[in-house]
Amino acid sequence: MSDITSLKIQGKVLSPESPDYQKALHRNSDLSILDAAYVVQPEAYTDIPPVLAYATSHGLEVAVTGGGCHSSTWASSKGGVVIDLGRLNKVTLSADKKVVTIQGGARWGDVYEVGGKEQREIPGAPLWFVGVGGSLLSGASGYLSGRYSLGIDNLVAATVVLADGRIVRTSAEDEPDLFWAIRGGGNQFGIVVEFELRTYPAPGPATTGTLIYPGTEFDGEFHEQASVDEKLTVVWARPGPHFKPTIIVAPWISAGAERSPHQILEPLRIKATPVVDKITTAPDQTTLSHASDASQARAPRRLQIRGGAFSKFWTDIMVGSWERWVKFTEDNEDARASTLIWDVRNPGAITKVGPTDTAYPIRKPHCFVAIQGRWVSFSIHLIEETADHLPPCMIRNTRPETDEVTSAWLRSIADFIREANTANSGEDLGVILTMAKGDELPEAVFGQNLPRLRKLKAKYDPKNVWSKGFTIEPDFS
Incomplete structure (x- = not known):
């Protein structure tokens, strides 16, 4: 019987014996890695249908990876077939520069480099290494979302x-049901191999940088800003060598903002004096997307992520989250790299779209927080010192008990934020798909759009080929 390697495709088929197999399994989190039977790297869109036909006829699970940044195993498969879109990463601007065409394996850094050369901005995720496909199918929120959604x-x-x-x-106009579903329904309706996005004129260099405060300055109060051209990223972290609770504020101020950077940042300097105050400019989205490279390079790779949406920075949410984070990172020394990342912004244009206009349901005014659980185990410390002498199986050594502790904390703090916001606002905003783990109720992720999504799942994927990710059960009634 022929196997998948006999398929006549332009791309590559990797098996565990292939030299590039281990590299192809790489993900942003080591906890996202599973050993696939095959990794297929298409060179053309037409490579994919025969791979799907082979996988489904042989009962093999299918997973798709672009950036591989989700901390779950949604882009991996144990014993199945992974379709790696990394070779399909071409990005081109239209002649009038108003539309950018992006292949499904591109990362946002690829997109921003093309846009930057022509002074065009593209609404997308804030980090260069995030895959376009996975983030776009789930919403894609970033610096420009307040103004352009x-x-x-x-x-x-x-x-x-x-x-x-x-x-x-x-x-x-063409397959409008499918178009509606892929805008917020996740990876449940097909492999999107090409996106066409609007672009906008770049107003000029953005103001960015870092303000750092000792955790003793935390008072539980946050103040939302008015302009869609301003955003703060507020990180609670324990940087070495002292590992004390620290507040890191990273502003982003568009060159098109009505207020000056000084006016916007002055309140942050008056209320408390930062121990670090380094404000600079970023010429384009590419530079902005690389702003956290140094911290990412040092961050432990045993990463789990959850998050939450909330309508306001309620004091009880902020204080309760702070206390829970401080206690967890004090009680678990190896988890000191765990962080909370708060997105302080005016949602602006996001709220101008109706909750049923796309499959993305959260259109009420809101901000969000990303909760990152990062664990450094004793085995990882050894690996850092002796990695050159260890085989790959040792480098991927895990301690399941630490993963369980981190997972339980992530869920508890995410539940706390959601429940407290519901109590304060009278409305449950649900769960943002990019920050879901898969154990939440689908109603929480897709809200009132779930019934239509289930009908469209039955239309476009009746056999549930797309079973990875936040699975939508088809409705055949």
Whole structure:
């Protein structure tokens, strides 16, 4: 019987014996890695249908990876087939520069480099290494979202490989149901191999930088800002060598903002004096997307992520979250790299889109927090010192008990934020798909859009080929 390596495709098929196999398994979190039977790296869209046909006829699970940044195993498969879109990463601007066409394996850094050369901005995720496909299908929130809304709200059209092997173009006019579903429904309706997004003129260099305060300055109060051209990223961290609770504030101020950077940042300097006050400019989105490279390089790779949406920076949410984070990182020394990252912004244009206009349901005014659980085990300390002498299986050594502790803390603090916000506001905002782990109720993730999504799942993926990710059960009634 022939195997998948005999398929006539332009791309590569990797098995555990292939030299590049281990590299192909790499993910942003070591906890996201599973050993696939095959990793297929297409060179053309037409490579994908025969791979799907082979996998489904042999009962093999199918997973798709672009950036591989989610901390779950959604882009991996144990014993199945992983379709790695990394070779399909071309980015091109239209002749009038108003639309950018992005292949499904591109990362946002690829997009921003092309846009920067032509002084165009593209609404997308804030970090260069995040895959376009995974983030866009879940919303894609970033610096420009207040003014231009989410990435999905700027999607003009897309090309999708369906579960039955058909390759279709979808837009508001062509396959409109599919177009609605992929804008917030996640990876449940096909492999999007090409996106077409609106672009906008770049107003000029943005103001950015870092203000750092000792954790003793934390008073539980945050103040939302008015302008859609301003955003603060507030990080609670324990940087070495002292590992004391610390507040890191990273501003982003568009060159198009009405107020000056001095006016915007002055309150942050009056209320408390930062121990570090380094404000600079970033010429383009590419530079901004690389702002956290140094901290990412040092961060432990045993990463789990959850998060939450909330309507206001309620004092009880801030104080309660602070106390829980401080206690967890004090009680678990190896978890001191765990952080909370608060997005302080005016949601602006996000709220101008109706909750049923796309599959993305959270359109009420809100901000969000990303909760990162990072663990450094004793085995990892040894690996850092002796990695050159250890085989790959040792480098990927894990301690499940620490993962369970971190997972339980992540869930508890995410639940606390959601429940406290519901109590304060009278409305449950649910769970943001990019920060879901898969154990939440689907109603919490997709809200009132879930019934329609289930109907469309039955239409476009009746056999549930796309079973990885936050799975939507088909409704055949």
